[in-house]
Amino acid sequence: MSELDTPSSRLGVSSFPEEGKNSVNIAAVSVGDDIDLHERRGVIHTAFRHVINCKVNGSLVSIVTPAIGSGPNNIVVDSADLTSLTGREGCICNLSVIDFSNARVFDSRPVLDERDSSEFLTNFHFLEQIVIDEASPLSCAFMLDERRAGFFSTPFETGVRDHLRHSYAGFLNGSIEEVGLLKGAGFGLTPQGDDLISGTLIAIYVYGLMKQLPTEGLRHEIYNRARTSNEISSSFLLYASLGRVYEKFKDLLDALAHDRTRIHDAASRFLGIGETSGADVSTGFIVSMKKFYKGGLPWLQKE
Amino acid sequence: MKTLDLFTSELKVINVGLTSFKESLEQEGFKVIQVDWRPPAGGDEEVMEALRKLMGK
Amino acid sequence: MVAKGVIKKGEYFDSVTLMLVARDASKIDGVIDATIVMGTAQNKSILEMSEMLLDEFRNASDNDLIIAVKAKNEAAAVSGLKSTQDLLERSRQKTTDSSEYMPKSIESAFKVLPGANMVIISVAGKYAAEEAMKALQHDLHVMIFSDNVPKDKTLEIKKLGREKGLLVMGPDCGTAIINGAPLGFANVVNRGDIGIVSAAGTGLQEVSSIISNEGGGISQGIGTGGIDMKKDFGGLSFLTGLEALIADPQTKIITLISKPPHPEVLERIGEVLKTNKKPVVAAFLGADPALVKSIGAIPASSLEEAALLSVSLSKDVSMEQFNKEIKESENKLKELAKGLAKQLQPEQKYLRGLFQGGTLAYETQVILKDMIGEINSNVPLDPTLKLADSWRSVGHTVVDLGEDEFTVGRPHPQIDFSLRNKRILEEARDKSVAIIYLDVVIGHGTNLNPGEELAPVISEARNAGNALIIVTVTGTDRDPQNKHKIVKMYKDAGAIVLERNASASRLAGYILQNPRGN
Numbered sequence: 001m002s003e004l005d006t007p008s009s010r011l012g013v014s015s016f017p018e019e020g021k022n023s024v025n026i027a028a029v030s031v032g033d034d035i036d037l038h039e040r041r042g043v044i045h046t047a048f049r050h051v052i053n054c055k056v057n058g059s060l061v062s063i064v065t066p067a068i069g070s071g072p073n074n075i076v077v078d079s080a081d082l083t084s085l086t087g088r089e090g091c092i093c094n095l096s097v098i099d100f101s102n103a104r105v106f107d108s109r110p111v112l113d114e115r116d117s118s119e120f121l122t123n124f125h126f127l128e129q130i131v132i133d134e135a136s137p138l139s140c141a142f143m144l145d146e147r148r149a150g151f152f153s154t155p156f157e158t159g160v161r162d163h164l165r166h167s168y169a170g171f172l173n174g175s176i177e178e179v180g181l182l183k184g185a186g187f188g189l190t191p192q193g194d195d196l197i198s199g200t201l202i203a204i205y206v207y208g209l210m211k212q213l214p215t216e217g218l219r220h221e222i223y224n225r226a227r228t229s230n231e232i233s234s235s236f237l238l239y240a241s242l243g244r245v246y247e248k249f250k251d252l253l254d255a256l257a258h259d260r261t262r263i264h265d266a267a268s269r270f271l272g273i274g275e276t277s278g279a280d281v282s283t284g285f286i287v288s289m290k291k292f293y294k295g296g297l298p299w300l301q302k303e
Numbered sequence: 304m305k306t307l308d309l310f311t312s313e314l315k316v317i318n319v320g321l322t323s324f325k326e327s328l329e330q331e332g333f334k335v336i337q338v339d340w341r342p343p344a345g346g347d348e349e350v351m352e353a354l355r356k357l358m359g360k
Numbered sequence: 361m362v363a364k365g366v367i368k369k370g371e372y373f374d375s376v377t378l379m380l381v382a383r384d385a386s387k388i389d390g391v392i393d394a395t396i397v398m399g400t401a402q403n404k405s406i407l408e409m410s411e412m413l414l415d416e417f418r419n420a421s422d423n424d425l426i427i428a429v430k431a432k433n434e435a436a437a438v439s440g441l442k443s444t445q446d447l448l449e450r451s452r453q454k455t456t457d458s459s460e461y462m463p464k465s466i467e468s469a470f471k472v473l474p475g476a477n478m479v480i481i482s483v484a485g486k487y488a489a490e491e492a493m494k495a496l497q498h499d500l501h502v503m504i505f506s507d508n509v510p511k512d513k514t515l516e517i518k519k520l521g522r523e524k525g526l527l528v529m530g531p532d533c534g535t536a537i538i539n540g541a542p543l544g545f546a547n548v549v550n551r552g553d554i555g556i557v558s559a560a561g562t563g564l565q566e567v568s569s570i571i572s573n574e575g576g577g578i579s580q581g582i583g584t585g586g587i588d589m590k591k592d593f594g595g596l597s598f599l600t601g602l603e604a605l606i607a608d609p610q611t612k613i614i615t616l617i618s619k620p621p622h623p624e625v626l627e628r629i630g631e632v633l634k635t636n637k638k639p640v641v642a643a644f645l646g647a648d649p650a651l652v653k654s655i656g657a658i659p660a661s662s663l664e665e666a667a668l669l670s671v672s673l674s675k676d677v678s679m680e681q682f683n684k685e686i687k688e689s690e691n692k693l694k695e696l697a698k699g700l701a702k703q704l705q706p707e708q709k710y711l712r713g714l715f716q717g718g719t720l721a722y723e724t725q726v727i728l729k730d731m732i733g734e735i736n737s738n739v740p741l742d743p744t745l746k747l748a749d750s751w752r753s754v755g756h757t758v759v760d761l762g763e764d765e766f767t768v769g770r771p772h773p774q775i776d777f778s779l780r781n782k783r784i785l786e787e788a789r790d791k792s793v794a795i796i797y798l799d800v801v802i803g804h805g806t807n808l809n810p811g812e813e814l815a816p817v818i819s820e821a822r823n824a825g826n827a828l829i830i831v832t833v834t835g836t837d838r839d840p841q842n843k844h845k846i847v848k849m850y851k852d853a854g855a856i857v858l859e860r861n862a863s864a865s866r867l868a869g870y871i872l873q874n875p876r877g878n
Contacts, residue, residue: 027464027465027467027468029464046372048372048374065461066461066462066464067461078463078464078465078467078468079468079471080461080463080472102465136379138379154386154392154393154395154410155393155409155410155411156393156395156406156407156410156412156428157395159406159409159410160403160406163402163405163406181402182402183400183402184398184400184401184402184403184422185400185402185403185406186397186402186403187375187378187379187382187397188375188378188379188398189372189373189374189375189378189398190375191397191398191400191402191403193402228400228422229421229422229423230398230400230422230423231423274374274375274376275374275375275376275378275379275380276375276379277375
């Protein structure tokens with residue numbers, strides 16, 4: 001069997017292009033608002049065709065294609081794929097090879113406030129139905145419609161399903177320590193449990209915005225319990241806890257709050273993320289929001 | 304001569320703007336690619352200024 | 361049952377891949393269950409419950425990938441595990457591009473389409489210049505549909521194009537036909553040996569359509585935009601286009617279209633033509649024919665004449681024969697005029713021309729000023745004849761509905777008929793109106809249903825009053841709209857339909873010169 005390396009070196013490039021060697025040939029279209037452009041050097045963490053994750057000064061910065069979209073820590077470059085930029089994991093990534101002069105800054109804060117509350121609530125059920133109909137089989141959408149539980153067949157799959165169901169329910173009932181059982185559980189590079197927690201974190205943030213309640217401490221605590229050494233997943237959890245969203249989710253929230261004609265398209269695009277990530281974050285968001293609007297934030301009840 | 308090169312080669316078009324022009328060309332069987340164009344920095348002078356400052360220009 | 365597994369350290373796969381591979385692995389002969397998950401504490405506990413947690417997995421970290429296979433027996437488990445790993449490796453090579461990539465700039469578009477040779481720009485004027493410069497710097501020819509490009513930038517672009525020998529078609533260029541391709545608002549015409557350079561968009565459409573309809577063909581239709589022939593821009597784009605056609609072996613006849621050029625520009629054209637041996641027909645609408653002859657071109661007094669002349673030259677028809685044919689069709693036109701004039705009432709005196717195409721509005725005024733006298737307009741030949749209110753006709757009136765006062769915030773009249781339709785009915789109710797004159801320019805980029813959207817209004821206008829309705833249709837049978845059907849619809853609705861603006865204008869002129877057909 002021939003040795004097949006990581007996607008990066010298979011593409012024939014062994015190192016990130018070097019500054020000064022006529023290499024500014026890729027233009028940034030958008031720069032996330034959490035990125036500090038003064039920090040130009042990092043180390044490649046993981047490299048895929050559409051995403052290159054770099055550790056820059058301790059945080060994850062992702063260079064992505066337009067298909068992936070903007071985000072608080074994303075640099076969207078104008079390229080169909082990243083083969084011209086990529087390198088081996090561990091090699092230096094030098095952001096100076098990217099031309100930022102025409103890039104826009106992506107504002108990762110959702111555009112929502114308490115005035116959007118009623119429209120948001122009215123439109124919510126549209127989103128729920130779309131997720132139930134369109135989410136992939138092994139996603140957490142069974143938590144929205146029990147008929148989907150049948151998609152899980154092998155012992156491992158049913159094990160995953162039951163574990164997620166149980167620990168998520170416990171968490172949402174107020175047992176914050178259940179985060180420890182939820183994290184890392186399930187399929188995917190960002191495990192399903194992590195995605196559910198992300199969905200909940202954003203829901204707490206949005207609920208706080210709509211009801212004008214302080215939720216920073218709660219979100220911070222959940223994040224601390226949820227983080228793992230999976231840096232990619234932890235990065236998503238961090239931004240979720242800060243109330244910062246990625247472009248596709250921002251569009252979805254915007255549609256829910258302001259324009260129901262766009263909900264379906266925005267939801268479909270969000271559901272297309274990963275195999276189940278989009279669906280799992282959506283499920284977490286929906287289940288949590290419904291719970292909060294019924295009976296408030298469950299963890300704050302315990303005083 | 305560059306115009307002669309154009310006249311004797313296959314026409315391949317980059318379209319920046321109205322998509323109907325791309326559709327017309329495709330209808331007649333010509334190769335065309337659409338640029339998803341946006342004004343630089345959203346056309347917002349303040350943001351452009353902020354970006355320039357950020358990059359130490 | 362036997363479980364086998366392996367840890368992949370430091371290898372990352374996107375979740376779609378993981379899911380697909382796990383699904384395929386489960387279908388392998390003898391495999392009961394196959395799973396690929398991150399080595400987190402929770403996943404390990406679920407694996408344990410499924411009796412797939414091997415000793416070697418216990419030290420897996422959050423970042424490691426666990427591949428676990430459960431099978432009927434040892435042999436099946438081993439081969440199942442190997443197959444799963446193979447599937448994973450092979451999956452790296454598959455592209456999972458789901459959405460179509462749209463480049464965000466000319467540079468990246470050029471990477472995707474490396475043989476690109478033309479850029480069409482129709483973004484807002486203030487940004488168009490920069491895009492055009494980028495295109496020229498990449499050695500690409502450019503068509504700039506945008507207007508309101510700052511003057512200094514316009515000059516810069518045209519100069520750079522001329523220096524590099526690249527076509528700069530525009531700014532404000534609505535039409536071009538390159539290598540048979542319709543660029544902007546353009547018609548689908550036959551290819552042939554007549555090359556056109558035009559500073560007038562609808563002018564190019566009219567001439568190319570008539571040439572094609574008469575059995576001739578177009579090699580290239582180079583547009584330059586309306587402002588090119590002014591002193592400030594010195595005909596820079598026009599000259600490059602002209603030189604290109606002189607050098608082009610496919611082009612045997614050259615046709616030039618414009619409003620009268622600035623004298624300096626005319627001189628420059630004369631310079632270029634000095635070494636030219638191909639016949640040149642010039643429709644510089646309204647210009648002194650002697651001046652045109654002096655630079656070595658054959659003057660045409662209308663777009664129609666330019667087209668017909670060019671076709672004759674292309675087909676080697678003698679001038680004698682050509683003039684004979686022209687005279688015959690003119691007589692027919694006069695006969696038609698006589699018959700139509702009889703339908704008019706004494707109080708019907710005026711022409712109301714409502715135009716989509718600016719060049720056609722101009723041409724009609726040039727033809728009719730000597731036939732019916734003063735014509736008021738929002739784009740008058742004589743500044744003293746400017747309409748006080750473009751929305752209100754006075755006496756003989758020609759209105760260009762493509763002008764700014766009508767198009768701010770709405771689509772061009774070649775696309776959106778509603779404004780003109782309203783105006784048609786207003787004119788129809790005015791008892792002093794003798795002729796309502798309309799141009800309909802079809803082709804790519806324009807309204808796809810000109811028949812359905814105008815014919816009913818023509819009917820209604822014919823019922824509302826006694827005005828004759830003359831329609832001239834510019835286009836060919838190969839255009840996306842069905843020209844035959846459209847012409848029939850207008851005729852059935854009660855209009856007189858021609859397919860040449862100049863003839864239609866002269867028809868109107870003959871009718872008004874001799875009302876009631878005496």
